[in-house]
Amino acid sequence: MKKIFEMALGIVTSVGGFLEIGSIATAAQAGSEFGFQLVWAIVIGTLCVIVLVEQSGRLAAISGRTIPDAIRERFGFNYFLFLFLALVGVCLLVLGAEIGGVCIALELATGIGFQWWALPVGFLIWVLIWKGTFSVIEQGVSFLGLVTICFLVGACIMHPSWRELSSAALPTLPDHDKARYWFVAVSILGATISPYLFFFYSSGAIEDKWDESYLGVNRFIATGGMSFGSLISIAVLVLAALILLPLGIHVDHYSQLPLLLVPIFGKWGFWLFVASLGIACLGATLEVTLEIAYLAAQGFGWNWSENQPPIEEARFSLTYTIVLLLGSLLVVTGIDPLKLTIFSMALTAATLPVSIVPFLFLMNDKDYVRDHGNGWFSNVVVILIVALACLLVLVTIPLQIFGG
Amino acid sequence: MPTVGSRTNYLTSKAALVAIALLVSSCSSRQPDAALRKEQQTIVSWIETTRTIADAWKNHRVPSAYTSRTFKTAQQTLEQESRSIPALPISPDAKGRLVTTIELVHNSLGQAVAGIDKGERPAMDPVIDQLETAKQTLEESAGGPSQ
Numbered sequence: 001m002k003k004i005f006e007m008a009l010g011i012v013t014s015v016g017g018f019l020e021i022g023s024i025a026t027a028a029q030a031g032s033e034f035g036f037q038l039v040w041a042i043v044i045g046t047l048c049v050i051v052l053v054e055q056s057g058r059l060a061a062i063s064g065r066t067i068p069d070a071i072r073e074r075f076g077f078n079y080f081l082f083l084f085l086a087l088v089g090v091c092l093l094v095l096g097a098e099i100g101g102v103c104i105a106l107e108l109a110t111g112i113g114f115q116w117w118a119l120p121v122g123f124l125i126w127v128l129i130w131k132g133t134f135s136v137i138e139q140g141v142s143f144l145g146l147v148t149i150c151f152l153v154g155a156c157i158m159h160p161s162w163r164e165l166s167s168a169a170l171p172t173l174p175d176h177d178k179a180r181y182w183f184v185a186v187s188i189l190g191a192t193i194s195p196y197l198f199f200f201y202s203s204g205a206i207e208d209k210w211d212e213s214y215l216g217v218n219r220f221i222a223t224g225g226m227s228f229g230s231l232i233s234i235a236v237l238v239l240a241a242l243i244l245l246p247l248g249i250h251v252d253h254y255s256q257l258p259l260l261l262v263p264i265f266g267k268w269g270f271w272l273f274v275a276s277l278g279i280a281c282l283g284a285t286l287e288v289t290l291e292i293a294y295l296a297a298q299g300f301g302w303n304w305s306e307n308q309p310p311i312e313e314a315r316f317s318l319t320y321t322i323v324l325l326l327g328s329l330l331v332v333t334g335i336d337p338l339k340l341t342i343f344s345m346a347l348t349a350a351t352l353p354v355s356i357v358p359f360l361f362l363m364n365d366k367d368y369v370r371d372h373g374n375g376w377f378s379n380v381v382v383i384l385i386v387a388l389a390c391l392l393v394l395v396t397i398p399l400q401i402f403g404g
Numbered sequence: 405m406p407t408v409g410s411r412t413n414y415l416t417s418k419a420a421l422v423a424i425a426l427l428v429s430s431c432s433s434r435q436p437d438a439a440l441r442k443e444q445q446t447i448v449s450w451i452e453t454t455r456t457i458a459d460a461w462k463n464h465r466v467p468s469a470y471t472s473r474t475f476k477t478a479q480q481t482l483e484q485e486s487r488s489i490p491a492l493p494i495s496p497d498a499k500g501r502l503v504t505t506i507e508l509v510h511n512s513l514g515q516a517v518a519g520i521d522k523g524e525r526p527a528m529d530p531v532i533d534q535l536e537t538a539k540q541t542l543e544e545s546a547g548g549p550s551q
Contacts, residue, residue: 111469247452250445253481255474256453258466263456267465 007220018229019148020284021101022094022191022345024277025338027233028251028260030184031240033177036160039168039234041185045192046230048385050222051378052356055363056198057218060205063368067202068298070368071358080299086351088292091196093344095288095323096330099125100337101281104254108274115334122328125285129320134207134306137290141283148232148280150272154264155235158242165238179402186396187342189388190349192230196291199355203294207306215372236260254338289327293320343400350396352389360386440494443502444542446485450478451509451542455535458516462528472520475513482506501545508538 030038056067063070072080102121103114128137174181201222210218239260240251249256257277261269290306296319297304303313310317331337359382363374374382454475461471486506489499512534519527 107473108470109467111467111473247456248445248448249452249456250449252446252449253477255470255477258470259453259456262460262465266463270460270466270470 007217007224018197018226019145019232019276019280020191021097021104021277021281021337021341022187022194022348023229023233024101024236024257024280025251025254025341026184026187026191026345027236028240028244028257029342030188031237031242032244032249032251033184034174034181035241035245036165036168036238037172037174038181038185038188039165039237040171041188042192042230042233042237043169044171044388045189046226048189048193048388049197050226051381051385052193052198052359053201053226054219054222055359055374055378055382056202057205057210057222058215058372059362059368060202061210061214061218062212062370062372064206064211065368066206066294066298067199067358067362068295070362072299074362074365074368075358077299083354084295084299086354087195087199087295090344090347090351091288091292091295092323092326092330093340093347094194094196095285095292095327096335097337097341097344098281098285098288099327100331100335100340102278102285103331104337105274105278105281108255108258108270108277114337115332118328118331121285122324125282125289126321126324128286129289129306129324130310130317132306134204137286137306138204141279141286144279145283147272148276150261150265150276151232151235151239154261154269155238155242157264158239160238160242165234179399182395183346183399183402186349186392186399187345189392190345190347190352190396192233193352193385193389194348195352195355196288199295200287200291203291203298212372239264252338253336285327289320289323292323293317346396346400349389349392353386353393356382356386356389439492440498443485443489443492443494447482447502447505447509448539448542450481451535451539454478454509454513454516455532455539458528458532458535461520462525462532464525468520468523472517475517475520479510479513482510498545501541505538505542509535512538 027042030041059070060066065073068080068083071083099118099121100114103117106112106117106121107114132140205214205218243260243263244251244256249259251257258270258273261273263269265272293316294304296302297313297316300315302315304316305313330340360379362368363382364379366373457466457471457474460466461468483506486503489502489506492499512531516528516531519525519531
């Protein structure tokens with residue numbers, strides 16, 4: 001019974017963790033410019049993230065180590081430092097985008113410019129992390145995040161052509177704006193396969209004291225949670241394709257996003273969008289902030305746990321305090337949150353190989369995973385993900401220039 | 405003395421340079437039609453955004469603060485577009501039409517913001533009509549609906 005409850009909770013948490021400003025913005029841009037055509041990018045991204053999240057959870061449950069911890073031990077400090085610098089740089093941009101998302105929601109609700117909200121939002125998040133425990137942060141925000149199901153309901157109300165939608169799950173070539181098409185595809189993949197997502201998941205498994213008996217729960221949460229989260233992303237794309245595309249509205253600015261729900265739910269549509277954006281981005285901000293602190297603490301061998309009082313892990317607490325301040329200051333500068341989001345998602349895609357290649361070694365090392373290592377199929381899938389990640393590294397910067 | 409291997413490397417690197425040059429030139433040289441279409445697309449996108457929001461505000465579906473702020477953003481974006489039009493590789497006639505449309509939309513939105521401040525919802529009707537006209541004019545000059 002306890003395990004069933006944990007599985008249900010895990011799915012809810014995964015949905016909350018999956019949807020954030022990156023997935024909303026990239027899906028809305030894709031739908032408004034290319035209709036259903038880019039659904040395949042969300043599908044491929046989801047399949048990749050399911051595999052990586054499941055393996056992160058399996059490694060944590062069997063070895064009692066998180067991915068960054070195992071990377072430092074197996075590959076040495078120099079590789080870890082390289083990974084740390086690359087990830088922290090990108091995660092700070094993603095954090096700025098997520099804080100920007102919360103601030104945009106507040107701007108939409110109040111009319112007060114988003115920059116003015118950056119420091120209060122940063123402070124609120126700091127208080128939540130300082131005072132809250134891991135389960136309060138994980139479950140509280142995730143339950144609130146269920147409001148994002150309104151996108152799914154809205155998409156069903158719009159009666160999309162299921163045949164067209166299912167055929168869009170296979171990649172097709174664009175008939176216009178080729179560079180833009182591929183840039184949006186790369187951004188979707190960057191927003192979906194976020195290293196912070198599977199690194200945070202492995203830290204969460206340690207915080208929740210998972211052991212070998214949780215392997216089934218892990219598999220269920222990774223598959224069910226990520227699939228359900230991606231359904232909501234696809235719903236955003238469908239809404240953009242059916243509402244914005246026929247009007248000729250391209251998503252160039254966040255103020256255009258509430259139009260995804262207003263035509264369906266009327267006055268409630270506006271407030272549902274504001275709540276969805278605010279809560280989804282708040283959840284993601286908490287996760288990214290904690291993930292940077294976890295990464296530093298696990299890599300440098302400090303005490304870390306969101307369940308301990310800050311005084312017992314001063315360096316961990318100091319790290320998330322500084323990280324939050326930097327992320328908030330990025331928003332205070334007035335940088336366009338939508339541009340920052342799209343840029344950071346594309347850059348995330350470019351850093352994927354550094355985070356994913358270690359999976360190939362760790363998940364086949366009996367010192368870590370004992371008899372629960374990858375089979376040939378899982379290894380082939382990880383190799384394909386690494387190949388995709390390498391391709392993304394090659395194409396991201398040129399596409400940023402020509403299609404961004 | 406150059407070997408077969410070094411000759412192959414030389415040819416490969418030369419081919420790569422030519423390919424990069426072709427890619428850069430094909431991407432950077434904007435054809436007049438493409439430039440005009442892109443500009444029209446941006447303007448139509450903002451006309452439709454503001455028209456949809458104006459209609460929603462008239463029917464009490466979105467708050468005044470959001471409506472007013474989005475209209476001001478649209479005005480700023482269109483001003484930026486207007487400034488970039490002289491540099492576009494399109495005919496002076498086409499440039500003139502784009503600038504005239506932008507001015508029309510800009511003025512309508514200014515009128516709308518004043519109406520929102522006063523809470524005059526029926527005053528939004530002429531604004532919606534003007535935005536619709538601006539879009540039609542733009543599409544007619546482009547020879548069809550822009551998407």
